[in-house]
Amino acid sequence: MLTSVDTDLVRVLADPLRMQIVSLLARETLCTTHLVEETGAKQTNLSNHLKVLRDAGVVETEPCGRFTYYRLRPEVLDQLAEQFTRLASLARVNDAANSKRACP
Amino acid sequence: MLTSVDTDLVRVLADPLRMQIVSLLARETLCTTHLVEETGAKQTNLSNHLKVLRDAGVVETEPCGRFTYYRLRPEVLDQLAEQFTRLASLARVNDAANSKRACP
DNA sequence: TGAGATTATCAGTCCATGCTGACGTCAGTC
DNA sequence: GACTGACGTCAGCATGGACTGATAATCTCA
Numbered sequence: 001m002l003t004s005v006d007t008d009l010v011r012v013l014a015d016p017l018r019m020q021i022v023s024l025l026a027r028e029t030l031c032t033t034h035l036v037e038e039t040g041a042k043q044t045n046l047s048n049h050l051k052v053l054r055d056a057g058v059v060e061t062e063p064c065g066r067f068t069y070y071r072l073r074p075e076v077l078d079q080l081a082e083q084f085t086r087l088a089s090l091a092r093v094n095d096a097a098n099s100k101r102a103c104p
Numbered sequence: 105m106l107t108s109v110d111t112d113l114v115r116v117l118a119d120p121l122r123m124q125i126v127s128l129l130a131r132e133t134l135c136t137t138h139l140v141e142e143t144g145a146k147q148t149n150l151s152n153h154l155k156v157l158r159d160a161g162v163v164e165t166e167p168c169g170r171f172t173y174y175r176l177r178p179e180v181l182d183q184l185a186e187q188f189t190r191l192a193s194l195a196r197v198n199d200a201a202n203s204k205r206a207c208p
Numbered sequence: 209t210g211a212g213a214t215t216a217t218c219a220g221t222c223c224a225t226g227c228t229g230a231c232g233t234c235a236g237t238c
Numbered sequence: 239g240a241c242t243g244a245c246g247t248c249a250g251c252a253t254g255g256a257c258t259g260a261t262a263a264t265c266t267c268a
Binding site: 013016022026027033065069072074075077087095 | 107108109111114115117118119120123124126127129130131132133134135137138169171173175176177178179181182184185186188189191192193194195196198199202203204205207208
Binding site for chain 1: 226234235
């Protein structure tokens, strides 16, 4: 399908805790310890979600001694936003043209 | 949280079949029968997903005789795109400022 | 009104995924 | 080198949600 949205990426962001992590990282680059404090989630749980975000390319890591900083990659979010915008504008065009397939 | 994204809406769009429905409806207003043809999914299954999309406000229905047309609501997608864009730009600003919380 | 077509709802099954505890690994400090 | 703290991995459990078949509800047309 030409104009669509990457479902895998959307699925990664569909989890409340993961979205909270993303929102926090959009404000500040943080290490796991900070995220544990901010979210109240267990470290193990966070580590799992961070792995998912890493694998999806949403965040990237930067080791700092025995700490690991997590940084958000805005490109990914921008790309996703553009895909949604494109879908929306396509819908608007076809809505204006009133393109409706005839009942079978 | 001030700048974040509505997880419920994202979750609705995180399903491949639902995203396919949205993509199809972005091109054309269709009724359930058409969607069954296009997706190859069972009618029952589609009806379930359409209910989810309806409840989330992503699509709206328009009865036409004994058929039901489904139309995409672009506003919802635009709103979602804007939320992602906002998050991304916030991340860029903080990235430029190199705002990194000190290791504890 | 009765038959057929279209769509929605319900109950049940099954699988993906999120959460947790135990453990392993690595870096820094004594 | 031993200890401590930070972080990741793994296995097991539990829950949510996707899919299906049966059935109900609604509409059109003869």
